[in-house]
Amino acid sequence: MKLAELGEFGLIDRIKANVAASPSVLLGIGDDAAALSPTPGQVTLITSDMLLEGVHFDLSFCDPFTLGKKSLSVNLSDVAAMGARPRHFLLGVALPKDVPLEFMDGFMAGMLEQAGRYGATLVGGDTCASKGGLAISVTALGEQRPELVLKRSGARPGDLICVTGTVGDAAAGLKQLFAGVRDGFLVARQLDPTPRVETGVALAEAGVVTAMIDVSDGVLQDLGHICEMSGAGARLELARLPLSEHYLAYCGHNDHAPLALWERGGGEGAATGKLPPGHDPFALALSGGEDYELLFCIPAGKESEVAAICASVNLPVSVIGEITAGTGVQLTAPDGSSYTPPRRGFDHFGAD
């Protein structure tokens, strides 16, 4: 069945039928606007992301279910990075007319399953026809007590820089997808990222975090955002970057020992700050976006408390550096030398 047979309002009704009621939603899908009842004493956190076919996703790389799931996950990740609980979301979708109804059914199933997992209710949005590719816009809302909201701007010199999980996986997964690989750990990290909602909320409620961001543009660029907003600098120790065994294997480090490889293969690189191409496990881990891990700062001495919080949600956490009184992010290679990355991160309007 094609969407043209169902029609715009038929599609909206079909979506609406699968959305559960929520006490905070006074009026959901089907009016000019949704009416939401804010929780007294809490602030509303709101974020919006667009995902465009050919820019953010390739339909030959993923099934509709996973695309729907990811489209919500990247927005939930932004809510989590504020230390807030997701509550509601809106979906805008521009669909080519020849999209089969099954595509939308799969897309919505993935999105609504993920929404249910994290307590977010679909309350409205927009559906329209696209003359180009598929375009998706998600707006997510969360709530938190104002004093617990975690901004990018609170980092202070001496704070430790932490990151959850591992980094570089999603970027490596994207490279694998372009090379024809369609499954495995790295590909799953790219296509189906996990928003760190429980962790973000637990960290906020523990009151130990001074600044937080999610890793969407790459560790280096996202840490740069924290530094800029906090009026501080940072020193990052590459040896402490959490890299998955899959990522290391992808980089050719089958012994899972980047430090050994650095020492073995990086004689020239150690001097220039650049390892030979294909042998540097840090470049992609620093610049690669879309891991959707949490990057955050804590006062020195709070490591064990943070480790306990992350352990309680079964998520590894690593201290990777320190906030400094300077500006910009300084990188220290495993041998103690200064490291210059080949690229810093993703800019949508950049040349490459």
Add this chain to the structure above:
Amino acid sequence: MKLAELGEFGLIDRIKANVAASPSVLLGIGDDAAALSPTPGQVTLITSDMLLEGVHFDLSFCDPFTLGKKSLSVNLSDVAAMGARPRHFLLGVALPKDVPLEFMDGFMAGMLEQAGRYGATLVGGDTCASKGGLAISVTALGEQRPELVLKRSGARPGDLICVTGTVGDAAAGLKQLFAGVRDGFLVARQLDPTPRVETGVALAEAGVVTAMIDVSDGVLQDLGHICEMSGAGARLELARLPLSEHYLAYCGHNDHAPLALWERGGGEGAATGKLPPGHDPFALALSGGEDYELLFCIPAGKESEVAAICASVNLPVSVIGEITAGTGVQLTAPDGSSYTPPRRGFDHFGAD
């Protein structure tokens, strides 16, 4: 200057510099999410619309300033149709890489001027590159006391159906644009609609309205939404449809007397319910969308109160029919016969 030279984050900084602070915005542009402080005792109304180049707008028809203004106006209109005051909005924009910076400057100037006029503050969003055309997504938030929110679902048999301003103008303006006309009243109604914010709020606060919607899909379809959501029917009297003199002139009714023309030219049409093509002033007024007038229902006897409210904001209002106990919308031609429209309204996935 091209966007590529400024970069994604340079563009965000440039936009941010033109946004005024607001007491309800604890955290605006530049973090993972915005933090908004809801007004105690009020509910949040939220709506989102996408506008795509080639579907919703044609860059050869309008300047960037007017496009930015309209992109916000259509969302403010949805907030107004709930009887709510606009408060905040988010902007997602996907830009072709060759868009000149001047385009974005003009677009933002129009959007922010309109935002200021209606008390809405830009709090966040997303900018990214587009490989297709320009894509815009706006999410608007408003507030109102819960008991004053105006839904589509409250119309009761016997209620009078009212509409502000005139209808059909925007659809006629679009036809003129396609015919090469670039200015005039009708074109302005299409490119630069006025969201009826003051009127929507005043009607809500007067407590006289049982159901409301904005005319975005056309009077017939939008009235159909009220009927469907209210479990009622409607009878619309075409002779009472408010048509502007510009609209009537466009339809070939230079004497501004549609009824006279109906009687003069519609001998055959009156019998079949169809006037000869090009002579029916009602078809486009019923099916044409984007007038962004308010269509609402009031209990019988409240006409003068509503007329006074609309007069206080200098907006004409017309009673155009009555809610019935049936289903669907029945149309009565000026001669009392039943009228069948050639098309009902706009469906994004429809064949035409």
